[in-house]
Amino acid sequence: MASAVLNATVASLSSTDTYFTVLEEVSKYNVQLSYPEKLWAAWYLWMQNDTLATGLMSFFMHEIVYFGRSLPWMIIDALPMFNKYKLQKEKRPTWREQFECAGLVLLSHCTVELPQIWLFHPIATYFGLDYGVPFPPLWKMALHICIFFIMEDAWHYWNHRALHYGPLYKAIHKIHHTYSAPFGLTAEYASPIEVMLLGIGTVGSPILWVSITKDLHLATMYVWIVLRLFQAIDAHSGYDFPFSLRHFLPFWCGAEHHDLHHERFIGNYASSFRWWDYCLDTEAGEEAAKARRDKKLAAIKAKKAQ
Secondary structure, three states, X not given: OXXXXXXXXXXXXXXXXXHHHHHHHHHHHOOOOOHHHHHHHXXXXXXXXXHHHHHHHHHHHHHHHHHHHHHHHHHHHOOHHHHHHEOOOOOOOOHHHXXXXXXXXXXXXXXXXXXXXXHHHHHHHHOOOEOOOOOOOHHHXXXXXXXXXXXXXXXXXXXXXXXXXXXXXXXXXXXXXXOOOOOHHHHHOOOHHHHHHHHHHHHXXXXXXXXXXXXXXXXXXXXXXXXXXXXXXXXXXXEOOOOOHHHOOOOEOXXXXXXXXXXXXXXXXXOOEOHHHHHOOOOOOHHHHHHHHHHHHHHHHHHHHO
């Protein structure tokens, strides 16, 4: 972990030190760092293998966030008081369905996503990813994350739309549509090919960005991944609350947008933003269908009037 501020710390360490001993040394010699930065620096110094350190931290962070964020939706599904906010009220997942889904998703994480997570560090650092301390300023992290949301959404729209082409749907995407009324855990319930293909948008967008700009920190990447997981899980939750983000950001997709996609099996292909579906006329639902019918009728009337 190349960082000038840690030279004194490195010199005072031995291979038998515990993580907390390393943290104490980092804190002693690098008082200018924030506590999260000290925890971060101590982790890499204690591991003494940057690829392994990033790999372990990335995998466990992903699992904790994914299943931790899904748990509240499992509880909400079990409480009738929230049924008025459920989008498909007549369809409620059973505990068995949710645990079976969780088992298959965990298997996918360990067999499909784990190798990709392990390869991320050497690939990203080759292109210029920074993982030292201090962390970048909050404004820069926010800017990068906004850019990644836009990049990933474009990738997701076109590839998701392609996966609904007959042969590709049957061979790859059909498993994700096992549940016509999705629930939080189904966000990554998909075939290995789909997991890798759509995952390129999430992981590949930052790698493309850093390969061009040489300006990206791993901490920013982690915040982006956490927010992307929250977005994907919430979009599959099956609930639309008065405080859901789409009510404050009209261009945000949210659960209402994606739930229609699972219910109708077509349209609403974007992940985060509604503009691709709106501009390319692939919106799902009665309102969008009515607008298309009205547009066709208007065109027919205009043609007859000529």
